[in-house]
Amino acid sequence: MKKMKELKVLAVVVFFTLITYWGVEPYAHSVMHKHVEGHDFKYPDLKPAPKGNPEKGKQLIATCTGCHSIESQGIKAPMDALAASKAYGVNPPDLSNAGALYDEKFLVDLMQNPNHATKVKKFAMPPSVGSAQDAADIAAYLKSIAPKEISNKEAFESACGRCHAMRYAKWTQLGEIPKTKPNIKTKQDPELMKFKLQVAEYQENLANYMGKLPPDLSTIIRARSKQYLETFVEDPQTQLPGTAMPRVGVTKEAYEKIEQYLEAVGDSSKPDRERIGPWVIGYFVIFTLLAYLWYKSNWRDIV
Amino acid sequence: MAHFDPNARPFSHKWLNERLAIDTLKRVLSTEYWIPKNINFLWAMGMVLAVTFGLLLLSGIFLLMYYIPDTKQAFDSVNYTIMQEVGFGWLWRHIHAVAASVVFLIIYIHMFTGIYYGSYKRGRELIWISGMLLFVTFSAEAFSGYMLPWGQMSYWAGMVITNLFSMGSLEWNWLVEWIRGDYVPGQAFLGRFFMLHVLLLPLVIIGLIIFHFGTLRIPHVNNQDGEEIDFEAEAEKWKAGKRKEAKVIPFNPVFLSKDVFVLGVYFIFFFYLVFYHYQFAMDPINFDPADPLKTPPHIYPEWYFLWSYEILRPFPKDPGLIAFGFAQVIFFFLPFLDRSPNVAPANRRRPFRCWFWLLLIDMVALTILGKLPPVGIYTTLGTIFAWLFIILWIALPFITKREKLVGGKK
Ligand code: HEM
Numbered sequence: 001m002k003k004m005k006e007l008k009v010l011a012v013v014v015f016f017t018l019i020t021y022w023g024v025e026p027y028a029h030s031v032m033h034k035h036v037e038g039h040d041f042k043y044p045d046l047k048p049a050p051k052g053n054p055e056k057g058k059q060l061i062a063t064c065t066g067c068h069s070i071e072s073q074g075i076k077a078p079m080d081a082l083a084a085s086k087a088y089g090v091n092p093p094d095l096s097n098a099g100a101l102y103d104e105k106f107l108v109d110l111m112q113n114p115n116h117a118t119k120v121k122k123f124a125m126p127p128s129v130g131s132a133q134d135a136a137d138i139a140a141y142l143k144s145i146a147p148k149e150i151s152n153k154e155a156f157e158s159a160c161g162r163c164h165a166m167r168y169a170k171w172t173q174l175g176e177i178p179k180t181k182p183n184i185k186t187k188q189d190p191e192l193m194k195f196k197l198q199v200a201e202y203q204e205n206l207a208n209y210m211g212k213l214p215p216d217l218s219t220i221i222r223a224r225s226k227q228y229l230e231t232f233v234e235d236p237q238t239q240l241p242g243t244a245m246p247r248v249g250v251t252k253e254a255y256e257k258i259e260q261y262l263e264a265v266g267d268s269s270k271p272d273r274e275r276i277g278p279w280v281i282g283y284f285v286i287f288t289l290l291a292y293l294w295y296k297s298n299w300r301d302i303v
Numbered sequence: 304m305a306h307f308d309p310n311a312r313p314f315s316h317k318w319l320n321e322r323l324a325i326d327t328l329k330r331v332l333s334t335e336y337w338i339p340k341n342i343n344f345l346w347a348m349g350m351v352l353a354v355t356f357g358l359l360l361l362s363g364i365f366l367l368m369y370y371i372p373d374t375k376q377a378f379d380s381v382n383y384t385i386m387q388e389v390g391f392g393w394l395w396r397h398i399h400a401v402a403a404s405v406v407f408l409i410i411y412i413h414m415f416t417g418i419y420y421g422s423y424k425r426g427r428e429l430i431w432i433s434g435m436l437l438f439v440t441f442s443a444e445a446f447s448g449y450m451l452p453w454g455q456m457s458y459w460a461g462m463v464i465t466n467l468f469s470m471g472s473l474e475w476n477w478l479v480e481w482i483r484g485d486y487v488p489g490q491a492f493l494g495r496f497f498m499l500h501v502l503l504l505p506l507v508i509i510g511l512i513i514f515h516f517g518t519l520r521i522p523h524v525n526n527q528d529g530e531e532i533d534f535e536a537e538a539e540k541w542k543a544g545k546r547k548e549a550k551v552i553p554f555n556p557v558f559l560s561k562d563v564f565v566l567g568v569y570f571i572f573f574f575y576l577v578f579y580h581y582q583f584a585m586d587p588i589n590f591d592p593a594d595p596l597k598t599p600p601h602i603y604p605e606w607y608f609l610w611s612y613e614i615l616r617p618f619p620k621d622p623g624l625i626a627f628g629f630a631q632v633i634f635f636f637l638p639f640l641d642r643s644p645n646v647a648p649a650n651r652r653r654p655f656r657c658w659f660w661l662l663l664i665d666m667v668a669l670t671i672l673g674k675l676p677p678v679g680i681y682t683t684l685g686t687i688f689a690w691l692f693i694i695l696w697i698a699l700p701f702i703t704k705r706e707k708l709v710g711g712k713k
Contacts, residue, residue, distance in 0.1 A: 006343045013345075013412055016667060023671030024606045025583050031675055032601050168383050215591075219382050223590035269386060269393035276394070277578030284574060288567030295560040302340065302546045302557070 036231040036238045041103065041252040046117070049108040050136045057141025063128050064095065064111075064138065072096035073145060081174050085202045088124035089209020090162055091173070097158040099146030104139050106249030111135040118246030119237050124209065152261035155254050160217070163206065163245075165199075168218035169265045172199045173206065210244040221259075221266035229259065333555035337534050337541075339526035340552050346524060347565035348413040353512065354566060355406045355573075360505065362399040365392075370451065372497035374490050377453040378592045397577045397585075403445050404584035405573060407607035410438060418637070419659060421529055421646040426522035428638040433515040435635045440507050442608070447500035449605060450493060454589030459602045461488045461496075471621040487595065529646035601676060609673030610666045614693075616677055617686040626689060633696050640696065643703040651709050654702050658695060665691050 061070070067084075069077035071094050077084065081091040098107070110117040111129040129135045150158075156166070162173055170177045174195070182189035207213040220229070231238055233255060236245040250258065263270065311318040319325050338346075369389055371380040385392035414434070417423055423431035446464065450457045465488070468478045484491030523534055532550050541549035552558055576584070583606070588599055604612050615627035645652050649659040668688045675681045 009343055009345060016663065017408065020606070020667050020670055021583070023667070024609065024674045028671070028674040167379075168387070219590045219592075222382075222585075223587050225587070267386075273393065273397075273578055277574075280574050280578065281571060284567060284570040288564065288571060291560070291564040291567040294556075295564040298557045298560040302549075302552060 033228070036228075038227075038231040038234050041234055041250065041255055043103055043105055043249070046103075046105040046109050047132075049105050049139065050133050052104075052108075052133075052136030052138070052140030054137070054140040054144040056134075057137035057139070057144075060129070060134055060138050061141060067092045067125070069094045070096050070145070072147070082198050082202050082205075085205040085209075090124060090206055091202075092125065093158060093162050095142060097146055097150050097154060099139070099141075099143035100150050101146075101155060101159050101251065101254045102249045103251050104136075104143070106247075107139040107142070108132055108135040110249065111138060117249060119235065120244060120246045122209070122244065123246055150257070152257040152264065155250075155257035156261040159248055159250050159254065159258060163210070163214040165203075165216045166218050166265060167216055173202050174199050212244070214245065217262060217266075219266045221262040226259070229262070230255065233258070333559075334553050335538065336554040337538050337551040338524060338554050338558045339530075339532055340550055341526040341528060341530070342524065343527060344561070344565050345412065345416040347562045348409055348416060350562045351566060351569050352406065352409050352413060355402050355409060356508065356512070358398060358402045359406065362395040362402065363501065363505075365395040366399055367501055372451070372493055374453055374493050374593070377451060377493065381452040382590065394577075397581050401573065401577045401581055401584045403448060404605065404607070405576065406441065407445070410441065411607070414438070414634075415663060418662075419649045420525050420527065421641075421648070421652075422525040423638040424641065425531075425644075425646050427518075427525065429518040430515065430522065431638050432635060433511060433518050437508065437511045437515060438634075439631075440504060440511060444500060444504040444508060445605065445607070447496040447504060449589075450488075450496040451500060452589060453493060453593045455591040455593055455597075455599050456586050456589040456602070458488055458593035458595065459599055460604055461492065463602055464604070465492075467615075467624065467627070471624045525646065527648065529648065531646075603674050606670060606674070609671075610669035613669040613673035613685050614689045616673070617682055617689050626693060629693065629696075640699045641703045642700050643706040645706060645709050647709050652706055655706060658699065658702055661691070662695055665695065 065075050066078065067088075069075055073096070077092075077094070079087065084091040102110075106117055110125075111127070112132065112135055113127055114123040114125045115121065129138065153169075157171065161171060161175075165172050178191065178195055180189050180191040180195075182192075203213055224232070228239065232240070233248060233250065235247050236243045237247070305321070307321050308317060311321065316325075366381075366385060369380060369384045369392065371377055381396065385396050387393070417431060417434070446460075450461050465479055465482050468482055469475050470478070480486060483489075484495060523532070526532070530550075534551060537549050537551040541551060541553070586605075591599075603609065611627060611630045614630045615623045617623070618626055641655075643652065643655065645655075649656045665688050668684070669692065672681055672685045672688065677685065
C-alpha cells in the first residue's frame with residue numbers, strides 16, 4: 001500500500017520531468033536547427049572521373065606547382081606562405097597529402113572549375129586544367145605519391161590548417177608556434193614576436209579574402225553536434241547558406257581522421273570520462289543498496 | 304553556574320560536554336528532532352538540495368583554483384586549463400555545471416511539493432518565504448556563474464538580461480550601465496559577476512539555508528495528510544518505546560536512513576548525467592568564445608529561467624516587463640493569497656486541486672515554449688499560457704476563499 005503510493009508519486013515526478021526535458025532539449029533543438037541529410041562524403045552532384053594515368057599526371061604536375069609545393073617530392077613553393085597570402089588571400093596548400101585527403105571526383109572538378117567544386121563565389125585558385133582526362137591523370141599522380149597512412153593531425157593541418165587556427169594544439173595558419181626561449185636579460189622573446197607578427201599579417205590577408213577570419217577550431221567539437229560538423233564540412237552551404245568556407249572535398253576516411261583530431265584537441269578528457277564513469281556509478285549503486293538495508297533495519301518495526 | 308571538572312581528560316566526552324554541551328546539541332539537532340512518520344520521499348528533497356549545494360561549493364572551490372576572471376583568458380582557463388590540463392578538472396566542471404542545473408529541478412520539485420501539501424500555511428509562512436529567498440538568490444548565483452566561462456551564451460544572455468533593467472519605455476540606460484560598469488558587458492561586468500558568484504551570493508545562500516532550517520524548527524515539517532500533530536505528546540510515545548503508535552520518528556537515525564537511501568538513488572541519476580548526459584547543462588553554444596560582433600541565431604536562458612522568460616516575451620515591451628516582474632515576485636505571496644484554512648493535499652481541496660495541476664502544466668508549457676523561437680503558433684500558445692499564469696494567480700484568493708473545510712485527516 002504505502003510502497004505503491006510512493007511509486008505513484010515518483011511516477012508523477014518523472015513524468016513531468018521527462019516532458020519538460022523532451023520539450024527543452026530534443027524537441028526545441030529539432031525546431032531551432034534545420035535537419036540536413038548528409039551524403040556520406042560521396043558528392044553525388046559531381047560527375048564520375050575518367051580513369052587517370054599517374055605517369056601522364058606526373059608530366060602535367062607543373063601546372064600546379066606554379067603555386068603549390070609538394071614537399072614530399074622535393075618541390076618547393078614558389079613563395080613563402082605570407083607572400084602567398086598577399087597574392088591569393090590564402091596560402092595554396094602543400095599537395096603531398098592531397099591524394100590521401102580529397103575525393104577523386106572532387107579533385108578532377110576542382111582543377112577544371114574550382115568555383116563549381118567548392119560551391120563558393122570566391123576561390124583564389126583559377127581553373128588550371130582544360131580536360132577531365134588531364135585532371136584525372138594529375139589526380140592519379142597525386143594519389144600515387146600520397147603516403148599510405150596519414151595521421152589525424154596531418155589530415156587536419158593539410159585540409160583545414162591554411163584557414164583555421166587551433167590554439168589548443170598550438171597551431172596557426174603558418175604552422176605550429178615555434179618553441180622559442182625569451183632572452184634571459186630582457187625577458188622578451190623577439191623570435192616569437194616576429195612569428196606572431198607574421199601570423200597577424202597572414203590572418204589579415206585571409207580575413208580580407210574570406211570576409212571574416214575563419215574561427216579557431218579548438219573547442220568546435222563541443223560547440224557543434226557531430227551530425228552538424230559532418231554535414232557542414234561535406235557541404236558548408238547546406239548549414240550556412242552563402243558562407244565563404246569552401247566545400248573542401250575530403251573523403252569519408254579523411255573526415256573521420258579530422259573529426260578524431262578535433263576531439264583529441266577539444267575534448268581530450270573524453271577517454272577519462274568513459275573510463276571513470278562506470279566506477280563512480282557502480283560505487284553509488286552499492287552505496288544505495290547498503291543505504292536501503294540501513295533504511296529497512298530502522299523502519300522495520302515502526303510502520 | 305557552569306561547572307568544569309578539573310580532572311576531566313582534555314577532549315574526552317565529559318570535557319567537551321562541559322564546554323560545548325555536545326549531548327544537548329546532538330539531542331536537539333538530531334536524535335530528538337522529530338519528524339512525522341507519515342511522509343514520502345518528497346520530504347527528502349530538502350536534504351538532496353543541501354547536499355547538491357555542498358557539491359556546488361566543493362566543485363566550485365576546485366574550479367576557482369584555476370579560473371581566471373579576465374575577458375581574454377576566462378574562456379581558455381575553463382575550456383583548456385580546467386577541462387584538459389588539470390587532473391580531474393573536467394570532472395569538477397561537469398559536476399559543477401550539472402549540479403547547477405539539477406539543483407533547479409530539485410528546487411522546483413521541492414516547491415511544488417510544498418504547494419501540493421499546503422506546507423506554506425499555519426505557522427509555515429516563513430519557511431515558504433525563506434525558501435523563495437533561496438530560490439531568488441540561487442537564480443542570481445546561477446546567472447552570475449553562467450557569465451564566467453565568457454562564451455557566446457554568457458555574453459549574449461548577459462546582454463539580454465541586463466537590458467531588462469532599462470525598464471522598457473523608462474529607458475533607464477543609466478541603470479543598465481551602472482549594473483554592467485560599462486556600455487556593454489566587458490571586463491568590469493565579468494569582474495563583478497565573478498565576485499558575486501564566488502563570494503557574496505554563496506555567503507548569502509549559506510545564511511539563508513541556516514535561516515530556512517531555523518524557520519522549520521518550531522512548526523516542524525508538514526505531512527502527507529496535513530494533519531496537525533502534537534509533537535511533544537507523540538515524542539513521549541516514541542521515547543516510551545511505542546515505536547508503532549507514535550506518529551513521529553527522530554531525524555537521526557530513523558529519518559536520516561531514508562534520506563540517505565533517497566540520496567543514493569539521486570546520486571546514481573546525478574552521476575549518470577555528469578558522465579554521459581551533460582549537454583542540457585553545458586550548452587554547446589557556450590563552447591564558442593564570446594564574440595560581440597556575432598549575435599547567435601537563438602538566444603535563450605538556461606532551462607530553469609524559461610518559464611518566466613516566456614511570460615516576458617509574448618507581450619509588448621512595457622506590459623511584458625510588468626508581467627515578468629509579477630512572475631518574479633508572485634510566489635512570495637502564496638501564503639497570503641491562499642485564503643483557505645485547509646492544510647491538506649491539493650487533491651482533497653477542490654477547486655484548488657484544478658488550480659494546482661493547471662499551474663504545474665502551465666509552467667511546464669511555458670518552459671518549453673520559452674526555448675522555442677517566437678514564431679507562429681508558438682507565439683500564440685505562449686500568449687495563452689502567459690495569460691493563464693496571470694489569471695491563475697489573480698483567481699487564487701477567490702477560489703480558496705470559497706473552499707469548504709476538509710479537516711486535516713482523510
Ligand atoms: C561557493 C560556491 C561556488 C563557487 C566557489 C563557484 C565557482 C564557480 C566558478 C569558478 C565557475 C567558473 C568555471 C565554470 O564555468 O565551470 C563557476 C561556474 C558556474 N557556476 Fe558556480 N560556484 C559556486 C556555487 C554555485 C551555485 C550554488 C550555482 C547555482 C545554483 C552555481 C552555478 C554555476 C554555473 C551555472 C556556472 C557556469 C557553468 C558552466 O558554464 O560550466 N555555482 N562557478
